[in-house]
Amino acid sequence: MEAAIVFNDFSHSAANYEYKPGYSAIVVDSLTRYVGANNVLGAVVDVGAGTGKLTRMLADRGARGIAIEPNEQMRAEGIKMSAGDSSFAWLPGTAEVTGQPTESAGWVCMAGVLQVTDAPQALSETRRILRENGFLTVMSRLEDLGNDPIHDEIEALISKRVPNLRRAPQEMRRFLTTLPSLLTSQGFGDSLYMEASQEEMVSAERFIASLRAAHDIPSQIGLERWETLIAEIGRILPTTETFPLRYRTHAWTVTKA
Numbered sequence: 001m002e003a004a005i006v007f008n009d010f011s012h013s014a015a016n017y018e019y020k021p022g023y024s025a026i027v028v029d030s031l032t033r034y035v036g037a038n039n040v041l042g043a044v045v046d047v048g049a050g051t052g053k054l055t056r057m058l059a060d061r062g063a064r065g066i067a068i069e070p071n072e073q074m075r076a077e078g079i080k081m082s083a084g085d086s087s088f089a090w091l092p093g094t095a096e097v098t099g100q101p102t103e104s105a106g107w108v109c110m111a112g113v114l115q116v117t118d119a120p121q122a123l124s125e126t127r128r129i130l131r132e133n134g135f136l137t138v139m140s141r142l143e144d145l146g147n148d149p150i151h152d153e154i155e156a157l158i159s160k161r162v163p164n165l166r167r168a169p170q171e172m173r174r175f176l177t178t179l180p181s182l183l184t185s186q187g188f189g190d191s192l193y194m195e196a197s198q199e200e201m202v203s204a205e206r207f208i209a210s211l212r213a214a215h216d217i218p219s220q221i222g223l224e225r226w227e228t229l230i231a232e233i234g235r236i237l238p239t240t241e242t243f244p245l246r247y248r249t250h251a252w253t254v255t256k257a
Contacts, residue, residue: 007166007219008116014051014073016213018081019206022053023111023141024196024249028061031253034192035107035135037063042106042131046088047095047122048113052078054139058109059087065107066100068093095122100129111139115175123186130256136188137253140176142169144197144246151245154233158217161229168216179252188254195250201242208234 005012031037037044037058044065046055051074055067059082067088069075079090093099095110095117108126126136143151158165180191202210211230218226237243 005215005218005223007216008168009215009219010050010071010213011073013213013215014071014077016209017051017074017077018053019209020053020213021141021198021200021202021210021245021247023057023139024198024247025057026196026198027139027194027249027251028054028057030194031137031251032058032061032063034253035137037061037107040106040135042104042134043100044088044107044109045098045100045105045129046109046111047093047098047126048110048117049078049088049090050074050112052082052088052090054109054111055088056082056085059085063087063107065089065105066091068095068098068100070094096125098125098129102128103131105129105134106131107135107137109137109139112141112172114138114179115172119182120186123183123188127187127256132256134256135253136183136256137251138179138183139249139251140172141247141249142172144248147197147248148246150237150243153236157233157236158229161232162217162221162225165217165220168214176250183252183254187257189257190255192253193251194253195248197246197248199244199246201244203242204234204237204239207237207245 044063046067049055049067049069064087067090075090145151
């Protein structure tokens with residue numbers, strides 16, 4: 001009997017997480033130039049690194065530092081996917097307790113992480129490990145609803161089949177509306193906001209695999225019913241070998257005042 005999936009627990013997701021899309025290259029390129037990631041004073045610390053999607057993008061742009069991931073399965077997958085690249089050392093830890101020395105980081109990144117933490121405590125920990133005038137970037141990547149008919153049709157199907165679900169993307173969107181004031185209240189300054197839409201060409205197989213990385217829906221309806229819904233989603237996907245899907249990356253970058 002398979003263990004039940006828990007909301008916000010990514011233990012079962014590691015094998016399929018790599019099928020999920022990454023972050024906008026435009027946003028990551030712009031941010032690495034803005035913070036001077038190649039020569040920022042102190043380590044670049046990717047907190048809640050998952051399987052290393054953002055970590056590897058940062059490494060490709062010359063950043064060096066530490067990837068912190070609390071989930072053992074996700075961390076193991078990240079180490080495997082980063083094999084041969086020593087740009088980032090992988091360590092256990094959480095956003096609230098990173099285990100990093102005080103004022104050791106020049107840039108802290110949290111991609112899709114802060115909303116599932118004790119945010120004030122995580123931001124307090126970030127201030128502790130950041131050097132003076134160091135940078136914090138909080139980033140998200142969400143389906144570009146309203147601009148992608150495939151995503152819109154899938155969301156309509158899910159809502160029809162299982163109404164009133166607690167959805168992680170909806171919680172992320174609500175959290176993002178409060179993020180600027182949260183960052184200000186925690187003593188960060190000089191805010192820079194970036195946003196970009198991105199198109200990903202995917203196959204049906206890859207997209208279906210990415211759905212199996214979800215935790216929110218199967219935690220509420222069970223794996224068997226989720227697999228039935230995934231099969232129904234598969235039947236409305238385009239029949240071409242690959243097809244475009246649109247996503248949107250949001251990023252807030254602030255300094256330690």
